Amino acid sequence: MAKEAIRNSPEIRSIDNTIRGRDELLKGERRQLGIPDVAVVGGFQHVPFVGGVGSEQASIPGFPGRQTFTWSVGAQASLTLFDGTSNYARIRRIFRELDRLRTDRAVIAQRLEQNVRAALHQAGFSYANIALTRDAAEASARNLELVTDLYQLGAADIIQLVDAQNQAVAAALAAANARYDFLIDALRAQRASGAFSLEGTQEERDDFIQRLDAFAAQRKAAGYISAPRTEEPPLNPREQQ
Numbered sequence: 001m002a003k004e005a006i007r008n009s010p011e012i013r014s015i016d017n018t019i020r021g022r023d024e025l026l027k028g029e030r031r032q033l034g035i036p037d038v039a040v041v042g043g044f045q046h047v048p049f050v051g052g053v054g055s056e057q058a059s060i061p062g063f064p065g066r067q068t069f070t071w072s073v074g075a076q077a078s079l080t081l082f083d084g085t086s087n088y089a090r091i092r093r094i095f096r097e098l099d100r101l102r103t104d105r106a107v108i109a110q111r112l113e114q115n116v117r118a119a120l121h122q123a124g125f126s127y128a129n130i131a132l133t134r135d136a137a138e139a140s141a142r143n144l145e146l147v148t149d150l151y152q153l154g155a156a157d158i159i160q161l162v163d164a165q166n167q168a169v170a171a172a173l174a175a176a177n178a179r180y181d182f183l184i185d186a187l188r189a190q191r192a193s194g195a196f197s198l199e200g201t202q203e204e205r206d207d208f209i210q211r212l213d214a215f216a217a218q219r220k221a222a223g224y225i226s227a228p229r230t231e232e233p234p235l236n237p238r239e240q241q
Contacts, residue, residue, distance in 0.1 A: 008194030044071035140171035
């Protein structure tokens with residue numbers, strides 16, 4: 001989910017695009033140090049009409065007459081041997097910008113990962129709290145039945161009955177609220193990751209499942225996922241009873 005948050009973050013995408021642009025600019029500045037500038041120059045001249053006094057051209061043997069259309073094409077190349085240190089200063093400035101961009105990206109990625117991990121831990125607690133509050137509600141309901149039976153037999157007073165009723169109602173409300181708390185925390189986790197599965201299409205959800213399986217396989221191959229237990233863990237005395 002932390003990788004998904006980094007993948008979906010518009011800030012990360014903007015910084016990555018800026019870094020790619022600076023890399024291309026750095027390549028261009030480095031090429032200027034050893035690649036000459038080559039240019040092709042051409043032109044033409046056309047005289048549509050010549051007339052009037054003095055426009056006659058004397059005919060000289062061996063020389064052509066007036067040309068009404070002329071053209072020329074040429075090429076030139078120039079290599080800058082030394083222009084001070086301006087080019088090197090621009091290269092160093094681009095390096096500093098790249099360092100700053102990579103630092104900003106690392107800070108943003110760390111903040112995104114922190115938010116995702118905190119939201120996932122909170123959602124995990126809320127999910128476990130559903131079962132705990134449900135068990136508490138069932139225990140309170142059974143306690144209310146016992147106190148009601150005792151009250152009918154005269155073995156409990158009205159205060160004990162009212163307390164049992166209040167506890168049963170509070171436990172039932174807590175069990176109902178636990179589900180909504182989990183839904184809120186789950187939406188917060190999706191918001192931290194930058195994608196809401198409820199609004200996505202089936203193709204987007206399938207693509208996410210494929211990335212999740214690939215990530216799990218990669219982590220398992222790297223040894224980050226422990227093998228499942230082959231034997232049951234020992235029970236404590238309370239669970240044995």
